[in-house]
Amino acid sequence: MNTDNSSIEAIELRKSFKVKNREGGILAAKKYSQIEAVKDISFTIQKGDIVGFIGSNGAGKSTTIKMLTGILIPDSGSIRINGLDYRKKRREIMMKIGVVFGQRSVLCWDIPVIESFRLFKDMYYIPNEIYNKNMEMFTDILNLQEYMYKPPRLLSLGQRMKADLAAALIYNPEILFLDEPTIGIDVLAKDRIRDFISQINRERHTTVILTTHDVSDIEALCHKMLVIDRGSLLYDGSLEAMKKSYAIQYGNSQGEEEINLEQIIKHIYEGSFL
Template identity: 50%
Template sequence: MPFIELEKLEKVFTVRRRAGLLRREKKEVRAVDGISFAVERGQMVGYIGPNGAGKSTTIKMLTGILTPTGGRLRVAGIDPARERTRLAQRIGVVFGQRTTLWWDLPLKDSYRLAHRMYRIPDARYRENLDRCVDLLQLGDLLDVPVRQLSLGQRMRGDIAAALLHDPEVLYLDEPTIGLDVVSKARVRDFLRHLNAERGTTVLLTTHDLTDIEQLCSRVMVIDHGRLMYDGELAGLHAVGESERQLVVDLERELPPITDVPGARFVRSEGPRQWLAFPATASAAPLVSAVAARYPLLDLSVREPDIETVIAKMYGGTRDERRESLM
C-alpha cells in the first residue's frame, strides 16, 4: 500500500459574511476540492501552489488537525482524524510560520519536553539529538532561549524537534521562508541526508522552486483546492513554458544584450539588464556567453515564482482561473 493515500479528499469551510445592516449570509469555501494522490514510502515530494491554494489545509488534514469534509485519507494505514494520537508517534511536522519550541526556555529544554512527551527511550533520544545537533549545527544554541534565536536558527531547532522520535514521514510547511542563503543551504543538506540515510518520507510545501529543484524528484501543483499537475519539475516547466531570468550587472550602461543565443532581452535599468531563458535550459552557456562578450561585474539567476508558472500553465489571471474552476 502507498504510505500516504488521498482519494477525492475535500475540505469545505462555512464563512459568514455581513449582507446588510442586520443580516448575515453563509458561504461555502472549498479549500480542498476532490484531491487524489498517493505517496510511496521514502519519497520526497514537493506540494506547491499560490497562497490560498489549499496546501496548508491538506497538511493539517494529513496530521489530523482538521477533519475532512469528504473523501478518504490514510497515512501508514491510519485515519488521521480518528487516530490522531497514534499517528503522532509516526509523523513529524514543521510549520514555517509557527514554532513548536517553548519561547522563553533554552532550546535544550524544548527537546527534553519532546523526550518526555513522545516517551522516547533514553538511548534513542541521545542518539537522535546528537545527530540533529551535529548536522544542523545547533551545538552553540542549546543553552540559548528560543526567543533570542534568529529565524534561521529557530527553524533548524524546529526541524530537530520534529525528528527526535524518528518519524516515518516529515511534513514541512514553508520550512525555508525568510531564511538567508546559508540557512537555506543547511536545511536542504540536512533534509537530503535524512532522506538518504533514514528513508524518511518528506512532503514539502514551499514558494521557493529552488527547494523543490534541489530536494524533490516529484512535484504536485495545487490551485484553488484542485490538483493541477503531478510529475517531475522539468515537466512542470515544460507544460507552463516558464522562464528563468539572468540578472546581469555590467561595468557601465550599454545597449540591450540581444546577441546571446537562447536568451531574450527583458528590460534594463542603467548598467543592470534582465535576460529571460527557458526554465528547462541550463544557465551555464548563457553565463559564459555574457562573460565573454561584455564587461561583467556580477550576475545572478532568478527562478520563476509559483504564481507565474501556474498562470502560464492554465492561462489568464488568478481570478480568471478561479472562475474557470468553479
C-alpha cells in the same frame, strides 16, 4: 491496492469553510458564504519520496497539509498514513509524523529549547541511545549547541527554524511535513536546512512533503511535484516529466538552455500551463 509501499494516501478529500461577509459595517446583515478550500483531491505518496507541494496563495495547500497532519478534519474523503486512518489510529499516526510550520514554532516560547526536546523524548518514548545519537547529529549539522540552552524567544529566525526542524526529527518520524520551512531564512541557513533534509531522507528514507514558495527549495530537494490550484489538483508526477511536457508545449522558445522552473510555475499560476 499497494499499501505496503505508500506512505500517504489521500482519497477524495474535501474541506469547505463558512465565511462571514460583513459589508458595510456592523449593522449590515450578515451573509455567509461557503468557500471550498479543497475540492476532491486524491493522490498517493510513496515511501522515501520528497514531494514538493506547490500552489499560489490561497490555493488550498495549507488546508490540505493540515488535513494530512490530522489538525483539520476533512468534510469528506479519507486519509491513510502508512495504511492507518486518523479516525481510528490517531495516536499511532502522530507517533510517526513530524511537522514543521515555518510560521509557528512548536517549541515552548519562554523556556530553553532543550526542555522541549526532553519533553518530546518522553512523549514519543525515544530510547536514550537514539536520543543521544540524534542530538549529536543535530549538533553537527544544525549547530544545536549554540542555542540549545536559550528560550526560542531569544533565537534568530534561522536558529528557531533549525531548532524546530530538529524538534520534528528527534523522534525519527517516518513522514516529515514541512510547511514553508525556509520562509525568511538567509541563503546560508537555507542551504544547511536543505542539506539536512536531504540527508535525513537519504539515511532514514523519511518521506518528506514540502510546501514552499521558494523555487530553489524545489529544485534542490524534490523528486515529485503536486500542484494545487483553487482547491483542485493540477499535477501529480515527477519534476522531470513536468519540465519535459513544458518544453514540448512551449517548444524551444527558451532556446537550448535549461528550462527555468520559476517560469514554469508562473505559467501554471497564470493558468497557461497544465
